[in-house]
Amino acid sequence: AQSVSQHNHHVILSEAASLELGCNYSYGGTVNLFWYVQYPGQHLQLLLKYFSGDPLVKGIKGFEAEFIKSKFSFNLRKPSVQWSDTAEYFCAVRGQAGTALIFGKGTTLSVSS
Amino acid sequence: EAGVAQSPRYKIIEKRQSVAFWCNPISGHATLYWYQQILGQGPKLLIQFQNNGVVDDSQLPKDRFSAERLKGVDSTLKIQPAKLEDSAVYLCASSRDSGGTIYFGEGSWLTVV
Numbered sequence: 001a002q003s004v005s006q007h008n009h010h011v012i013l014s015e016a017a018s019l020e021l022g023c024n025y026s027y028g029g030t031v032n033l034f035w036y037v038q039y040p041g042q043h044l045q046l047l048l049k050y051f052s053g054d055p056l057v058k059g060i061k062g063f064e065a066e067f068i069k070s071k072f073s074f075n076l077r078k079p080s081v082q083w084s085d086t087a088e089y090f091c092a093v094r095g096q097a098g099t100a101l102i103f104g105k106g107t108t109l110s111v112s113s
Numbered sequence: 114e115a116g117v118a119q120s121p122r123y124k125i126i127e128k129r130q131s132v133a134f135w136c137n138p139i140s141g142h143a144t145l146y147w148y149q150q151i152l153g154q155g156p157k158l159l160i161q162f163q164n165n166g167v168v169d170d171s172q173l174p175k176d177r178f179s180a181e182r183l184k185g186v187d188s189t190l191k192i193q194p195a196k197l198e199d200s201a202v203y204l205c206a207s208s209r210d211s212g213g214t215i216y217f218g219e220g221s222w223l224t225v226v
Contacts, residue, residue, distance in 0.1 A: 004155075032212075034215075036217075042219070043116075043204075043217050043218060043219040043220060044156070044204070044206075044217040045217075046214060046215075046216070049214060090155050090156070092155075098163075098168065098211040098212065099169070099211075100146055100158045100161045100168075100169060100215075101146075101156075101158070101215055102158075103155030103156045103157070104155050105153075105154055105155045106153075106154070106155050
């Protein structure tokens with residue numbers, strides 16, 4: 001069965017610090033990978049996605065993620081976080097076409113100004 | 114483009130009562146999902162529809178949960194009778210097809226007391 005593991009439950013950073021959130025998945029076949037963000041009181045929003053091609057994916061708000069197939073990883077990065085990045089971040093994977101997203105447990109990011 | 118609409122946004126019921134949630138997906142989206150998100154966890158798929166047919170309901174507790182999408186557009190999720198552990202956010206999501214990007218609604222918050 002597919003599963004997604006997010007290494008960090010809660011990350012606390014100061015503004016301008018760099019961010020890397022880990023995500024590993026278990027699935028042997030072709031995957032689509034996603035990062036979603038949930039700001040306080042808001043719905044899940046897509047940050048970025050990887051379907052195929054360049055393994056370095058750029059998303060909204062300066063976020064990027066790198067797909068490393070050999071490590072089954074899809075880590076999220078941002079060089080300089082802002083207070084407004086305070087949110088919960090979810091990594092998700094979808095296996096063969098037609099299946100639904102499987103989510104990790106999420107990482108809460110708190111950024112202090 | 115209008116997003117995924119859900120109602121009600123908030124509901125408090127006593128255990129053993131019933132509740133129903135409604136979802137209207139993005140126009141033209143054939144695939145509709147219901148997820149359950151318990152506090153502190155990632156969303157978990159309950160059921161996936163393709164038009165008005167069920168694709169995956171393997172994680173739906175069928176003794177108390179039911180869902181339908183009769184005309185292949187909007188959908189209803191029902192819980193009867195509710196248990197305390199059903200307290201969660203119920204997320205509806207849709208995608209153009211089963212391989213497309215999935216967009217989420219704001220969720221229906223259920224508290225069972």
